[in-house]
Amino acid sequence: MIQGSRRAFLIGASAAAMAVVAGSATACSTTGGGGDSNYGGEIPPLPAPLKNELQQLADSRNIMGCSVSAVTRDRTVYADAWGTARAGQPMTTRSTLNIGSVSKTVTATAVLQLVASGRLAMETDVNDVLAHSKIYGPRSVRSPHHPDVPIRVGHLLTHLTPITSPIEPGPYGYSYRAGEVPDPAEMGRWLHDFLTPAPRGWTYDAERNFLKTVPGEAHQYSDIAYDLAAHIVQAVTGQYFSDYCRDFVLRPAGMNRSDFNRDQLPVSDRAHPHAWFVDGVKQGMWPDYRNLIPQSIPDDFTGHAEYAPYTSCLVADGGLRSNAIDLARWARLWLGEGTIDGKQVLPRHIASAALANQVPERILASSEAPLPFISQGYVWHRLRGDSEGVWQHAGSEFGTATYVMLDTKRGVGAAVVCNTEVAIDADPRVQMLQRLLDAAARA
Template sequence: MKQLTDSKKVLGCSVSVVSRDRTMYADAWGTARAGRPMTTRSTLNIGSVSKTVTATAVLQLVAQGRLSLDSDVNDVLRQSKIYGPQAVRSPHHPRVPITVRHLLTHLTPLTSGPEPGPYGYTYRTGGAPDPAELGRWLHDFLTPAPRGWIYDPEQNFAKTVPGQAHLYSDIGFDLAGHIVQAVTGRYFADYCRDHVLRPAGMNQSDFDRDRIPRNHRARAHAWYADGVKTGMWLDYRNLIPQSIPEDFTGHAEYAPYTTCLAPAGGLWSNSTDLARWARLWLGSGTIDGRSVLPGSVAAEALTGRVPAEILAKSEAPLPFVSQGYAWHRLRGDADGIWQHAGSDLGTATYVMFDTKRGVGAAIVCNTEVAIDADPRGQMLQLLFDAASGS
């Protein structure tokens, strides 16, 4: 696999493979950051795989009877103990409620707004943001003017009817994270640490970057060839720590960055912990005898929750054939496969598990990959075949 990642200019990578009851294989290669090798404990921002943890936090509250999936989010937000939006409605369909279930299945009209714009500028170098910033930002983004100073009715909301169109939405999951705050009165990162991550044995993972020991933090990278950066380039985030000469070829290291919009993509983790996360789902919400989510709720999360005719019209970047609560299946997946990819500036991750064969795998890369040069699919196939003896 090292030859595969080297060919795609991935600087550092780690992988882990699990069965329902143990880690079967773990390895790492390359460079985590200048002067440090990549290890299976090297931790970085895993991007959208974070959504599966956010969904689990919400589902825990549902299982406890503190929240209903069919609740209008406005009924929850009005009772919030933490500052944030008090009501969220599409300006194009103001009488149609957005429900908690809509958030977890990408059935909202919530978009990330204009580019460049407020969403991109939440990415900053330096220390972790104040935990209250999530609620404040969502208030300003989702609350009509004059109270919401970055509200844009045309660009922050698609014209689709809530519940009737599948639109992959980061903002939807950020709002789901705030729903956790609204119900519990605890900041999102603190709740997830105590009720999801630590009970799952993910002791090296956190939504608060500054809780990750510095010597375990990998750095995000990008590859430049003859002055052209390849990969998923979003230049308005402006996080490159140095100017790049036009004739530069090589890896450029991003300055460490964070964002207040953690529920959709801000978890810091590594392949060891993410493999445990796969084990938990292979165990129907239980790992090493500890239940994080009731089995019936975990089973519901891994069941198609969006009608096929809606998914067929989805404008998501991937060919969805089944949408559960955050987890999904893509065209070509064997029966029993559930997955979620993640990427952010300088990172590329993947978690996939097969409930039929009882195996799962996690991949963590500290370099952006281009859509047409992504090694993760081939790597997962190799890992799954080896784990199942194929």
């Protein structure tokens, strides 16, 4: 799950891309199809009783469209979908949308590949990389409260930096907008302005952009730390982040319909974000940004609102577009300790380290993260109540909700992809995942 910093003050809405879709939760239950013989092979749909149970859970929370998958180390056991992807289009197992913070698991993988090849180390001071970058961005990043303490690569992947996001509206929220995909150089420019002291950094604020904690000594979930990690990838490789991930992470993993660049994916496969309104009031986790809705919302409106497929230059922390089929492969890669179908994306010892606790218990005990962390690996984490061997990452963006869970003891995994925002206290995804993991274990 992600914390309140991941807000979107979305600008420049495209009226042609948006519509208000009236209807009830029951109206979203149209079957969207199961396994797709043209994409990912012949994958069985869910057994009818299980699909009905999951669909009821989703419908009870007014989720417009949902796709799911369940895997073992060796195969995708089930993939299925139901509901509406966007106006006039059914949700399918290949419907793509921004998956929120699950994106961080791909960003971390890009960094881990550079560690595996010896081009980075977890102890590397980020300034040693930034100072030699040929891609524009911050040349140095230090906490203004602890200027002599380095921020290290490992801190970025384990949420041990003091880098935070200011209260919205602010530069983080203003990075979101409808319309064209940002130039790939924009992320570096944004990070430069946010992390470089004035007068060079236009949005730098020592009090709002940094907590007063010592780097490496406090755990707080940070979106911008992952955007900085992506810029480190750019600085080391000389290749824009989205291009690097496509070439060295996503395509080698067989995730052929996933990308950080929306325009690399077929328009026909795109799902749009949605929110559920009751008597004119938006439900869900995040604030109400009606600038994305071309029509006014009447005070008595109850139904779904379809929003523009917004973009941001800060894709690395939550902007990957993906789907249930590709996330099934992603789960299999991690269950396979970095390898899927004979293709190694990460060395085994690096993948194993990502699924092992990297943060001392004393630090996690006082974590500023919004959920009860009991283990923090490299990006993946465990929460209070998780069974032994369970590692997970959730993602929630404005109008979307995604979750991937691994059970390494049983060798099974699952993914849930929803194109509707859910409320933090009414989230059906964990229950859905547990049913999918059990089904995979029985297969």
